[in-house]
Amino acid sequence: MIALLLLITIPILGAGIAFALRNNKKRPWILVPVAIFHTAMVSWFWLSDSFPTLGPWLLLDSMGKIVLGLISVLFLGASLYAVGYLRQRSERNNRIFVASLLFFLSAVTVVTLSHHFGLLWVSLEATTLASAPLLYFNHNQRSLEATWKYLIICSVGIALALLGTFFLAVSETAAGPVENPLFLPTMLHHSSSFSVPWLRASFIFLLVGYGTKMGLAPMHTWKPDAYGEAPGLVGFLLSGVLTSCAFLALFRVLQVCQAAQQADFARPLFILIGLLSMGVAAVFMVGQQDYKRMLAYSSVEHMGILTLGLGLGGLAIYGALLHLLSNGLAKGVLFLTAGNIHRHYGSKSVSSIQGVFRRLPVSGVLFMAGFIAITGSPPFGIFVSEFTILRSAMSDGRWTVVALFLGFLALIFVGMGRIVLSMTLGEPAGNQPQRGVEGATRAPVIEPWLTILTPCLLLVSVFLLGIYIPSWLDRSLQVAAALVGGHR
Numbered sequence: 014m015i016a017l018l019l020l021i022t023i024p025i026l027g028a029g030i031a032f033a034l035r036n037n038k039k040r041p042w043i044l045v046p047v048a049i050f051h052t053a054m055v056s057w058f059w060l061s062d063s064f065p066t067l068g069p070w071l072l073l074d075s076m077g078k079i080v081l082g083l084i085s086v087l088f089l090g091a092s093l094y095a096v097g098y099l100r101q102r103s104e105r106n107n108r109i110f111v112a113s114l115l116f117f118l119s120a121v122t123v124v125t126l127s128h129h130f131g132l133l134w135v136s137l138e139a140t141t142l143a144s145a146p147l148l149y150f151n152h153n154q155r156s157l158e159a160t161w162k163y164l165i166i167c168s169v170g171i172a173l174a175l176l177g178t179f180f181l182a183v184s185e186t187a188a189g190p191v192e193n194p195l196f197l198p199t200m201l202h203h204s205s206s207f208s209v210p211w212l213r214a215s216f217i218f219l220l221v222g223y224g225t226k227m228g229l230a231p232m233h234t235w236k237p238d239a240y241g242e243a244p245g246l247v248g249f250l251l252s253g254v255l256t257s258c259a260f261l262a263l264f265r266v267l268q269v270c271q272a273a274q275q276a277d278f279a280r281p282l283f284i285l286i287g288l289l290s291m292g293v294a295a296v297f298m299v300g301q302q303d304y305k306r307m308l309a310y311s312s313v314e315h316m317g318i319l320t321l322g323l324g325l326g327g328l329a330i331y332g333a334l335l336h337l338l339s340n341g342l343a344k345g346v347l348f349l350t351a352g353n354i355h356r357h358y359g360s361k362s363v364s365s366i367q368g369v370f371r372r373l374p375v376s377g378v379l380f381m382a383g384f385i386a387i388t389g390s391p392p393f394g395i396f397v398s399e400f401t402i403l404r405s406a407m408s409d410g411r412w413t414v415v416a417l418f419l420g421f422l423a424l425i426f427v428g429m430g431r432i433v434l435s436m437t438l439g440e441p442a443g444n445q446p447q448r449g450v451e452g453a454t455r456a457p458v459i460e461p462w463l464t465i466l467t468p469c470l471l472l473v474s475v476f477l478l479g480i481y482i483p484s485w486l487d488r489s490l491q492v493a494a495a496l497v498g499g500h501r
Contacts, residue, residue: 097463170225245352290317330499
């Protein structure tokens with residue numbers, strides 16, 4: 014109990030200290046010890062194979078442990094990167110930025126522990142409020158517009174999710190009063206008494222509501238603006254952490270549907286919205302001229318793949334959970350190196366950037382490697398997870414899904430490849446960089462080690478997942494997949 018309480022409160026305490034501290038240069042260093050503490054606690058849960066509880070509503074299960082572990086690792090990497098990034102942006106006050114990062118960590122931790130649908134909704138809404146100031150860090154008109162768009166669209170989505178939660182409560186209590194309603198273990202225990210029409214209505218509203226937070230098409234429209242205008246660090250946390258929490262919420266909804274014998278109703282809708290998201294991403298990827306918006310559509314694609322895995326069931330569930338981990342790691346490589354490129358060149362336009370290999374050799378190589386990883390090329394982890402989902406669809410004889418899946422992946426590979434190759438190859442133009450770097454020379458730039466350390470470590474991690482899945486991780490993925498009828 015104490016361990017979980019500290020896991021939630023220490024980041025809040027760190028946020029308070031960061032907000033009170035006046036030194037702009039020292040403030041970012043608060044992130045590192047908090048992140049190390051968080052990772053150490055989560056690692057202890059994994060090593061001891063423990064599932065602690067904090068009251069009846071907050072407890073850690075196998076699925077929550079997977080998402081919590083991913084969040085902790087990604088935030089640790091983000092904290093190291095943030096120190097180097099904020100050092101380069103020392104002219105801007107980072108009090109609210111650092112405090113919001115730490116409050117965000119506390120909120121997403123609560124999401125992974127929530128076993129009450131009301132508390133799950135509250136904690137996901139808290140992540141929206143915590144991440145909004147992060148989007149506005151650059152303090153310009155475009156970032157303000159992106160922040161408002163993010164708040165409005167996600168607020169509409171979360172309102173629909175609240176309505177879905179009410180419908181879920183009505184479905185649960187249709188047969189009579191229930192002690193401790195909306196509590197997941199209780200719901201799974203007496204799911205046979207649920208009102209089917211209300212449960213189906215609840216599922217649709219929760220799918221749309223949490224799907225908006227996840228960035229599934231057609232509710233994805235906040236992503237291109239938010240990812241395009243936010244610092245690369247923030248895009249990394251939104252794509253790797255926030256969307257993982259929204260996926261966890263949909264996973265919990267599927268648990269209830271599975272227990273209530275309504276999985277056959279839910280899964281086709283998951284497949285439909287998953288393929289739609291991949292298709293929308295493929296269409297907008299072709300001809301894209303903004304590389305940060307390109308990453309936003311890549312996120313839409315991979316959220317679609319995760320949802321498709323839930324819809325296919327069986328082996329695809331295992332593949333989706335593995336994809337959740339691999340995507341979070343690979344997205345970190347891309348978003349952080351894209352942030353390095355943007356700071357150096359001062360432009361998000363693909364036509365304005367070339368010769369990244371020569372100007373920023375480390376970030377250029379990492380950006381190219383991240384592209385290879387995120388598009389499902391071997392030997393990276395995403396290849397294994399996508400192949401697992403594809404194999405599940407083939408074994409079930411879903412050849413239409415297989416054809417669309419492969420077609421969308423091919424289009425996205427071509428679209429991203431055109432952008433990445435255009436940026437990284439060739440000679441850097443003589444008038445670059447545009448701002449903030451020591452002169453317009455063609456010589457390679459020595460990048461701050463804190464801004465390249467995290468993407469290097471993340472790239473190694475997603476590579477290792479492609480060649481070897483540790484037995485302890487494989488076992489945890491299997492246990493989590495079994496919660497919704499999945500298997501290895």
